[in-house]
Amino acid sequence: MRSQRDRDRMTRRGALGVITVGVGATIGAVVAVPVAGYVASSVAAEERFQPAALGPVERFTGESGFHPTAAPFVEDPAQPVTSSQLAYVHHTGGSSTDWLAEDAMFVVFSNRCTHVGCPAQATAVGFSCPCHGSQFDDRGARIAGPAVRPLDRFQWEIRNGVLWVTERWSVQIEGDRVAYYPVKAPGQPLSGQVPAADALYPAVTYDQPSAPSS
Numbered sequence: 001m002r003s004q005r006d007r008d009r010m011t012r013r014g015a016l017g018v019i020t021v022g023v024g025a026t027i028g029a030v031v032a033v034p035v036a037g038y039v040a041s042s043v044a045a046e047e048r049f050q051p052a053a054l055g056p057v058e059r060f061t062g063e064s065g066f067h068p069t070a071a072p073f074v075e076d077p078a079q080p081v082t083s084s085q086l087a088y089v090h091h092t093g094g095s096s097t098d099w100l101a102e103d104a105m106f107v108v109f110s111n112r113c114t115h116v117g118c119p120a121q122a123t124a125v126g127f128s129c130p131c132h133g134s135q136f137d138d139r140g141a142r143i144a145g146p147a148v149r150p151l152d153r154f155q156w157e158i159r160n161g162v163l164w165v166t167e168r169w170s171v172q173i174e175g176d177r178v179a180y181y182p183v184k185a186p187g188q189p190l191s192g193q194v195p196a197a198d199a200l201y202p203a204v205t206y207d208q209p210s211a212p213s214s
């Protein structure tokens with residue numbers, strides 16, 4: 001038979017267990033709410049991409065080999081400082097003005113490194129990020145460093161002789177195919193590692209060859 005002291009101990013232990021579970025749940029909520037908010041806010045922020053003009057098409061068609069043209073632009077004229085970005089326009093030599101065609105004229109890369117967002121710079125063979133050493137090839141595929149996925153790409157179109165970017169996509173490059181996903185924030189993998197993000201970012205939308213042919 002248990003003594004009064006044993007019963008008191010068990011009661012205290014039970015109370016401590018309840019408190020521990022309560023504290024754990026509170027900590028879980030404190031951690032989970034900002035994470036969910038971060039994921040949701042990044043989706044909302046990226047959904048607001050506004051089409052922007054990069055310049056006359058002729059400015060980008062003189063390239064031969066791999067020397068993509070840097071094209072700074074302001075996504076939101078009302079927020080010129082915080083919405084300034086840089087695209088790299090690669091002229092493939094193709095002739096199609098359909099950005100998803102096999103012979104698409106351009107591939108337009110985002111220079112936002114997919115590690116934590118530093119500005120990657122074009123090199124003779126691809127792109128390089130000065131912050132932590134991520135390297136990308138001439139398709140934007142990661143070949144070294146901590147970046148979690150290829151460089152994002154911009155959907156583009158030509159309006160009255162001017163090249164516009166109209167949407168940003170995250171991509172996955174497998175073999176000679178590129179799959180396009182609703183854009184993710186720097187540091188976010190495309191799938192499989194953040195279940196909540198998988199639910200918010202749906203599956204592949206469409207794909208095209210990784211290197212449009214001329």
Ligand code: FES
Nearest residue numbers: 113115116129132
């Ligand atoms: S931000 Fe580019 S490697 Fe870290």
